[in-house]
Amino acid sequence: MPTLQVGRKEIPYELRRSATASERRITITPGHVEVMALTSDNDGDIAGFLNRKRAWVLNTVREMERATAGRHAVPRFMTGSKIPYRGRNMPLTVRRTDAERITTTYRNGFIVDLPHWAGDDADQLVSLELKLWLQQRARRDVREIARDYGKRFGLSPRSIRVVDLEHGWGSCGPEGNILINWHLIFAPRKVLEYVVVHELAHLRHRSHGPEFWGLIGQLAPDFQTSKAWMERHQSVLSADFLAG
Numbered sequence: 001m002p003t004l005q006v007g008r009k010e011i012p013y014e015l016r017r018s019a020t021a022s023e024r025r026i027t028i029t030p031g032h033v034e035v036m037a038l039t040s041d042n043d044g045d046i047a048g049f050l051n052r053k054r055a056w057v058l059n060t061v062r063e064m065e066r067a068t069a070g071r072h073a074v075p076r077f078m079t080g081s082k083i084p085y086r087g088r089n090m091p092l093t094v095r096r097t098d099a100e101r102i103t104t105t106y107r108n109g110f111i112v113d114l115p116h117w118a119g120d121d122a123d124q125l126v127s128l129e130l131k132l133w134l135q136q137r138a139r140r141d142v143r144e145i146a147r148d149y150g151k152r153f154g155l156s157p158r159s160i161r162v163v164d165l166e167h168g169w170g171s172c173g174p175e176g177n178i179l180i181n182w183h184l185i186f187a188p189r190k191v192l193e194y195v196v197v198h199e200l201a202h203l204r205h206r207s208h209g210p211e212f213w214g215l216i217g218q219l220a221p222d223f224q225t226s227k228a229w230m231e232r233h234q235s236v237l238s239a240d241f242l243a244g
Contacts, residue, residue: 004033004050006058015046024049026057027113028096030064030079033057053098056116060096077126083110085134087188087229094126104133138162138185138192145196146178153219155200169230169237170195172202183237187229194226 004011013033024046025036037046050057082089091109098116102125105111110133112126139162150156158176165171165181172178178199184192197219205212216223230237 004054004057006054009058009061011057011061017041026050026053026098028057028060028064029093033061056098064096077112077123077130083130084186085110086185087191092126092130094122102129104129106133134185135162135182138180138182141185141189141192142180142196145193146200149197149200149219153200155203157200157203160196170199172199174206176203186237187233188226190222191226191229194220194223194230197223 001012002015004013011033013035015035015037017037017039019039021036021038024038024041027034027036035046035050037049041049077092077094079093079095081092083092084090090106093109093111095111095113096116096118097113099113100115100117102115102118103113105113110130112129114122114125118125142160142162146157146160157172157178160178160180162180162182164183165179169181169184170179178196180192180196180199184195198216201212201215201219205215220226
């Protein structure tokens with residue numbers, strides 16, 4: 001494995017080349033440094049790039065070493081933490097990069113890339129980024145579900161929004177405006193689907209009478225399973241996991 005010499009410290013790194021990348025990139029996680037180079041780069045190009053980044057690499061590696069050594073005092077949102085998502089606790093990886101902006105990706109777990117300007121205490125920054133990503137995903141899922149059921153069963157709300165509801169998981173106003181609690185992204189998708197269907201059914205039946213539940217049974221025949229899951233996991237869904 002190649003190494004970067006910074007003063008007396010040797011920093012091993014993994015070198016990868018990308019045919020699709022538009023710029024070189026350095027990503028640092030505890031115990032690992034990855035350098036992404038262009039396929040057209042020669043050894044001199046890579047050496048020059050690393051030389052320009054050597055101070056930042058050294059400082060970031062030392063910061064990671066301090067965090068690992070003092071795990072009892074590390075932030076909640078660090079590599080190895082678990083983030084609830086669609087009924088499962090998925091691993092979080094927090095990386096330092098030389099990029100200008102924070103980004104989140106999901107590949108069998110959450111990967112948050114922190115920009116070079118992020119300070120030592122990045123807990124709130126990671127928390128906010130994850131919250132925004134999850135809210136965006138909740139909005140996408142709710143739109144997809146509502147569009148699917150709306151086409152199949154002729155249930156079209158005046159509007160549908162994903163919000164932070166203080167009480168309840170959803171509501172349907174008298175004018176057909178539906179609200180869905182974004183915390184349902186922590187539940188299995190089938191549970192989120194049930195709540196959306198529940199509120200769509202109120203467009204036709206305002207009360208929770210026999211006709212309403214009969215319609216729910218037509219829309220989502222297995223709704224009792226989702227309803228039972230919500231009752232068992234009420235506290236999980238209500239918890240504010242992403243509070244900074």
